[in-house]
Amino acid sequence: MNRQVVFRVDASVEMGLGHLTRCLTLADALAADGARSCFLMRSHAAGLAYLAESRGHAVRLLSDPPERPAGTDDGGGPYAHWLPTNWQQDADQTRSALDESGAAEWLIVDHYALDARWEKACRRDGMRILAVDDLADRDHDCEILLDQNLVQGMETRYRGRVPAACVQLLGPRHALLRPEFAAQRGLLTLRSGEINRILVCFGGSDPTNETAKALEAIARLATLHLAVDVVIGATNPHAALVDALCQRMANVTLHRGANNIAELMRRADLSIGAGGVMSWERCCLGLPTVAIGIAENQADVLTALAAAGAIMHIGAAASVTEEGIAQALHSLLGDAGQVRLMSETALALVDGGGAERVRNTIFC
Secondary structure (H helix, E strand, C coil): CCEEEEEEECCECCCECHHHHHHHHHHHHHHCCCEEEEEEEEHHHHHHHHHHHCCCCEEEEECCCCCCCCCCCCCCHHHHHHCCCCHHHHHHHHHHHHHHHCCCCEEEEECCCCCHHHHHHHCCCCCEEEEECCCCCCCCCCCEEEECCCCCCCCCCCCCCCCCCCEEEECHHHCCCCHHHHHHHHCCCCCCCCCCEEEEECCCCCCCCHHHHHHHHHHHHCCCCCEEEEEECCCCCCHHHHHHHHHHCCCEEEEECCCCHHHHHHHCCEEEECCCHHHHHHHHCCCCEEEEECCHHHHHHHHHHHHHCCCEEEEEHHHCCHHHHHHHHHHHHCCHHHHHHHHHHHHHHCCCCHHHHHHHHHCC
């Protein structure tokens, strides 16, 4: 069967790369079942099209208007500005792209600025819709709803927001992780709780430069035996400053656009990082984490992970200081038992098989 799947997703410094990353992971898993994937992305994300194309997926860019259209009802909620246009024009462009690309079996949408209105407008006979969400703050018109997060009231948070017949895939057992995380999990040895190597990674963009804050905190400890791996993405706007900080410190290695993040997570004893997709990558490898929220939508998940004992959540970026990070690190350096328990708890939450579970549900 000639199966085609269309993804509607974007990425930017403000959005980060997490939405695109997890959609690429799902597209790769669907390709194993013979599906062809096409990514519809706004023109402002053109510089990231290579991430999909290099993995054999097609990309179509939706042209951005010179200015936001006036005279239409937007009502797109707090993330409407993530679109350079309104949802109506985005739906018009998506429909045109669907018509040009041929019949699609599935339309998969992962975008906080799009909701049930957009999904209804994009519907085609014989095409089903999968909506990827993290927020449960808007309605969806879809056959499958995927929310890979761990939050309080997970089982009921979409009640009344999706059709009665919608299949809901909820929780981190459905986390969309690349195969290398499961592979590295197979190589993992139980962590002792002793900390000798720290991984600092705040995702692909890190607009507020939490990476530098974490490095300054580590420098305050003056602990010479610590080795540090620092990972920054291709869209990091503070790369030069981070590079300069790394060169000033002993035993610090900077990785730009690392393609071995799973290996780096396995080798580390502790991580300093944000929420988002990386939360589940770290859990899969049982990596204890000092977590800092870099977006409002990360708060509930980080709170739930902390309540479960999988991470130490020290707050939102705007309120976290270098001193606060240093204090958290100091407490964990002296408590191997807590670090070991965090690792065991995280490891039990995610096994790395989420993409296959979602694929099997789509093509059941």
